[in-house]
Amino acid sequence: MNRAKAFTLAEATIAMVLLGIAAAGVLLPYASGAAVRADGVQRTLGAMLANDLIEQICVTPFDSIVATYNYSESQGQLKDSSGTTLTDSMYANFSRNVISQYVRVPQQSDTVAATFVLATVNVFYQGRTVATLNRLISE
Secondary structure, eight states: OOOOOOOOHHHHHHHHHHHHHHHHHHHHHHHHHHHHHHHHHHHHHHHHHHHHHHHHHHTSOGGGHHHHSOEEEOTTOOBOTTSOBOOOGGGTTEEEEEEEEEEOOTTSOTTSOOOEEEEEEEEEETTEEEEEEEEEEEO
């Protein structure tokens, strides 16, 4: 009897499983690399947004900083230095808050007016902190 040379169903199944394992091993580093890259982009944009807000605070008259810079911007509602909402889609998942308060250094007594303001800007991406920037501003 003459038998045809072909794969059996079991051999084909084993070959497909081995091919799937090999493909997963090759593709997995690319997928995790893309996630790391996206996280880096989010942190870079977060640092830029925090730095922009700190720059605005630094050019504000000293006596107005604490009254002006204690607020939160909700997700997708970030404003630039002119007060215009940033409409670019890359900012859609970002939010930030700023806290500014008068502080005294250890050498100052409580009887003199504070000569420093500590400004803290936190930037969030989908609720997760991606950047925090602190700045001590003097009179």
